[in-house]
Amino acid sequence: MTAERRRALLNTNPFNAGDIVTALEMDSYAPFPFLPPIRTGDRGGVYEFRTYRLKPGGLPPTLAGWEAAIEPARAYTEHLVVNMYALDGAPRITHIWGFASLEERAELRSSAYGAGVWPPKGGPDQIAEATSTIALPQGPFPLA
Structure with missing residues (x-):
């Protein structure tokens, strides 16, 4: 990882893209250790990239909360593509979700919240700042 960053x-x-690349930002992440490996295949046509900047010391309780919540919230969490924690910079996690539509996303989140199985217990207490981006792939996408 260090060698690749240095190379870039x-x-x-760095990516043989000429003037198309106007900025370069590199972040390092590791997957949550209790989640299965990323699987490719049809994940729907709507992806949500969500990043939570955590309070200092917030990663251990966040990991514990997620590990306990994954199975009880299965109807929702089966749409999780990956969740990762940052190895550099501010303490943060980034997760990617795949849904068939924004409506499906809203319905599943509402059901999980209503059933009390989501968000992970204690998770929101660790969040200092959150951002969410909805992405609609154009053309082939390795997760779809």
């Missing part, structure tokens, strides 16, 4: 930083054209 010291290269005048």
Whole structure:
């Protein structure tokens, strides 16, 4: 990882994309250790990328809460593509979800919240800031 970062930083054209690349930002993550490996295949046409910047010391209780909540919230969490924690920078987690539609996302979240199985217990207490991005792939997408 360090070698690849160095290569990109010291290269005048790091990805052979010429003037198309106007900025470069690199973040390092590790997957939550209790989640299965990422599986490819049809995950729907709507992806949500959500990042939570955590309070200092917030990662251990976040991991514990997620591990306890995954199975009880299965109808919702089966749409989880991956959840990762940052290895550098501010303490944070980023997770990616795949849904057939925004309506499906809203219905599943509402059901999980209503049943009290989501969000993970204690999770929201650890969040300092949250961002969410909805992505609609254009053309082939390795997760779809």
